Amino acid sequence: MMRVNVTVNGRPQQADDVWEGESLLYVLRERLGLPGSKNACEQGECGSCTVRLDGVPVCSCLVAAGQAEGREVVTVEGLAQLAGRRTEDGELAPVQQAFIDAGAVQCGFCTPGLLVAADEMLERNPNPSDEDIREALSGNLCRCTGYEKIMDAVRLAAARQQEAV
Ligand code: FES
Numbered sequence: 001m002m003r004v005n006v007t008v009n010g011r012p013q014q015a016d017d018v019w020e021g022e023s024l025l026y027v028l029r030e031r032l033g034l035p036g037s038k039n040a041c042e043q044g045e046c047g048s049c050t051v052r053l054d055g056v057p058v059c060s061c062l063v064a065a066g067q068a069e070g071r072e073v074v075t076v077e078g079l080a081q082l083a084g085r086r087t088e089d090g091e092l093a094p095v096q097q098a099f100i101d102a103g104a105v106q107c108g109f110c111t112p113g114l115l116v117a118a119d120e121m122l123e124r125n126p127n128p129s130d131e132d133i134r135e136a137l138s139g140n141l142c143r144c145t146g147y148e149k150i151m152d153a154v155r156l157a158a159a160r161q162q163e164a165v
């Protein structure tokens, strides 16, 4: 058993009695009350559990909680408040709004992971090609949409981001 200290969405958090081999995903969902990251495969294959670890998108089901010690995690719950973003309370991150507006959410199970991955790509690459988008989202499986609406949503978010500059 161990204690894990991790900053989640800008807030220092502590999880006690974490067992060896417990995943970061489990800690987020079951210990820290953040069920936004989904657990579908728990084998690193679907991307529904994607979070940012020190900025980099990872499958949180594959990260041992102990590996997150002292690091910064951003989950889908924190997207609207990411550093430098001036969203009001209750307002969505631009990428979230774009997913809704483009009709890219069906069952929604894949959505949190896609949002985290797409948001990270848009931060690095404000003007992505379709190829860039496909590559950034290649680890995120969606059984419902056939991906075209997801592509539309990310293109829309990129276009809006450009307009806002
Ligand atoms: S639950 Fe982590 S990749 Fe599927």
Ligand code: FES
Binding pocket: 104, 105, 106, 107, 108, 109, 110, 111, 141, 142, 143, 144, 145
């Ligand atoms: S919307 Fe259902 S898996 Fe993507």
